[in-house]
Amino acid sequence: MNNHNTATQGYLTEERRMIRDLARDFTRNEVLPAANRLDPEQGIMPRELVDKMAQLGFFGITVPEDAGGQGLGVFEYCLVAEELARGWMSVASLIARGNGTFYKEGLRDDHPRRKELLSRSASGEMLVAYALSEPNTGSDLSSISCRAVKDGDDWVISGQKYWCTFADGADAILVFARTSPPPAANKRHLGISAFLVEKPRGELPENCKGAEIPKIGYFGWKTFELSFDGCRVPAKAMIGDEGKAFYMMAAGLETARAHTAARSIGLAQGALEDAIAYANERKQFAVPIAEFQAIRFKIATMATKIEAARQLLYHVCTSIDQGQRCDTESSMVKYFASEIAEEVTSEAIQIHGGAGYTKLFAVERHWRDARLTKIFEGTSEIQQRIISDNLLGRSETDKQIARNAYNFNFG
Numbered sequence: 001m002n003n004h005n006t007a008t009q010g011y012l013t014e015e016r017r018m019i020r021d022l023a024r025d026f027t028r029n030e031v032l033p034a035a036n037r038l039d040p041e042q043g044i045m046p047r048e049l050v051d052k053m054a055q056l057g058f059f060g061i062t063v064p065e066d067a068g069g070q071g072l073g074v075f076e077y078c079l080v081a082e083e084l085a086r087g088w089m090s091v092a093s094l095i096a097r098g099n100g101t102f103y104k105e106g107l108r109d110d111h112p113r114r115k116e117l118l119s120r121s122a123s124g125e126m127l128v129a130y131a132l133s134e135p136n137t138g139s140d141l142s143s144i145s146c147r148a149v150k151d152g153d154d155w156v157i158s159g160q161k162y163w164c165t166f167a168d169g170a171d172a173i174l175v176f177a178r179t180s181p182p183p184a185a186n187k188r189h190l191g192i193s194a195f196l197v198e199k200p201r202g203e204l205p206e207n208c209k210g211a212e213i214p215k216i217g218y219f220g221w222k223t224f225e226l227s228f229d230g231c232r233v234p235a236k237a238m239i240g241d242e243g244k245a246f247y248m249m250a251a252g253l254e255t256a257r258a259h260t261a262a263r264s265i266g267l268a269q270g271a272l273e274d275a276i277a278y279a280n281e282r283k284q285f286a287v288p289i290a291e292f293q294a295i296r297f298k299i300a301t302m303a304t305k306i307e308a309a310r311q312l313l314y315h316v317c318t319s320i321d322q323g324q325r326c327d328t329e330s331s332m333v334k335y336f337a338s339e340i341a342e343e344v345t346s347e348a349i350q351i352h353g354g355a356g357y358t359k360l361f362a363v364e365r366h367w368r369d370a371r372l373t374k375i376f377e378g379t380s381e382i383q384q385r386i387i388s389d390n391l392l393g394r395s396e397t398d399k400q401i402a403r404n405a406y407n408f409n410f411g
Contacts, residue, residue: 011075011318019080020080023079023084026053026083030052031087031088032362034046034087034091035091035362035365038220045091045221049091050124051124053091053124054123057122058095059095059121060098060121061076061095062074062076062101062255063099063100063119066115067100068118069099069118069119069121073317074255074317075318077099079262084266085264085270086266086269088365089267089373090221093218097128097129098126100121101128104117105240106194106240106241106245120171126172127171128170128172128196129169129174130164131146131173131226134159134162141246142188143188145178146160146175146228147177148195154232154235155232155234155237155238156231156233157177157233158230159177159227160226160228161175161225161227161228162226163213163223164223165224169202169221170199171198171199172198174195174239176192176245176249178191178192179192180242192245192246193243196237197231197237206232207232208227208229208231211224217368217372254320254326254330257331257334258313258316258334260334260338261313261334261338262337264309264341264370265306265310265313265341267345267366267373268370269306270366271302271363271370272299272344274348275298275302275347276290278352278355278361278363279299282353289351299351302343302348305344309336312329312337313333316329316333327386328386328391331378332383334377334378334383335384337373338370338380341373342373344370345363345367349363
C-alpha cells in the first residue's frame with residue numbers, strides 16, 4: 001500500500017500518523033490475507049482477527065479514558081476505518097460494534113452502567129449488533145412496529161427486525177422497539193426505546209429466531225432477519241430514556257456518516273492501488289498498459305476523486321470533534337464518498353479487463369462492497385434530500401421526513 005496522504009499533512013499530527021500506520025500495517029499483514037482467502041468462499045472472519053483488533057485498541061478509540069478507552073476523536077476513528085476498509089470493508093465496519101457506538105449516547109455520566117458497558121465495549125468484550133430496520137421500515141425509522149411491553153420488572157420484546165448484521169457473533173443486540181404510541185401524528189419519532197439484549201456469543205437471544213439474508217457482498221459475517229417472540233429482558237437493559245431512543249440514535253448520525261465515508265474512501269483507495277499495480281505489471285503490445293494515456297488518465301481521475309473525498313472527510317471529522325454542528329457536511333461526505341467509491345472501483349475493474357471480472361483479484365470485492373455504501377446508513381437519495389433541504393428550506397412535510405428518516409440497512 002502506498003503513502004497516499006501527501007496532501008493531508010496539515011491534519012495529521014505525529015500521533016495520528018502513528019495510529020494510521022498501525023492500522024495500515026495490521027491491514028496489510030492480517031486483514032488482506034484473511035479477506036483474500038475467505039471472501040471468495042463467503043467465509044466468516046476469524047475470531048483471532050477480532051481478538052487482535054481488540055488488543056490493538058480498535059474497539060475503544062472513541063470511548064472516554066475514564067471508561068477504559070483511548071478517549072480519541074472521530075478523526076482517529078475514521079483514520080482506522082479507512083485503512084481497514086482498504087483490506088476488507090466488513091472489518092472496517094466491525095469497529096462500530098465496539099467504541100460504544102450509538103448506545104453510548106444514552107449512557108449519561110450518571111448512568112449506573114456507564115463505565116461497565118463502555119469498558120466492555122472498549123476491550124472488545126461486548127461487541128454489539130444493531131436491530132433498527134424492519135421488513136417494512138427502512139428510511140422511516142419512526143414507523144417501526146416491533147413492540148416492547150412492560151411485565152413486572154421486565155420488558156418483553158416481540159416483532160420483526162431486518163438487516164441485522166453480526167446478530168449471531170455479537171455479545172448483545174441493541175433493539176429499537178416501540179414502548180408507547182406516538183403522542184401526535186407529527187411526533188411519530190417519540191415512544192421508541194432502545195434495549196441492549198445481551199446473549200452468548202455465537203447464538204441468538206432466547207425467544208428470537210433468525211434467518212440469514214443472502215447478500216452479493218459484505219461477506220465475513222452474516223446478516224439476519226430476526227423474529228422476536230416474547231424475548232424477555234430486565235429493566236436495566238433499557239439504554240437511555242424511555243420513549244426517546246430516536247434522539248439517542250440521531251445524536252450519532254454525523255459520526256455514522258463519517259464512518260461510512262471513511263469506509264468508502266478505503267475501498268476506493270484499495271481499488272486504485274490494485275489498479276496501479278496491475279497496470280504496471282500487465283503488458284500489451286510489448287509495454288505495460290500503464291504507458292497508455294487512457295489508463296493514465298483513468299488513474300489520475302480516480303486519485304483526484306479519492307483525495308477530494310478524503311479532504312472533505314477530514315474537515316467533517318474535525319468539525320465533529322470540535323463540537324460543531326455539521327449535519328449538511330456529514331451528509332455531503334457520506335454521499336460524495338460513497339458515489340465516488342462505486343465509480344473508482346468500477347474503473348479499477350475496467351483497468352483489470354477480464355481479470356477484474358474474476359475472483360482472482362480483490363478489486364471485484366471492493367466493487368461489490370462499494371455498491372453497498374450508497375445504500376446503507378442513509379441512501380444517497382436520503383443524503384441528497386438532507387443537503388437540499390438544508391440549502392433550500394423545507395416544508396412541514398419535508399421537516400417530518402427529515403426528522404424521521406434514517407436507513408440503517410446492514411450498517
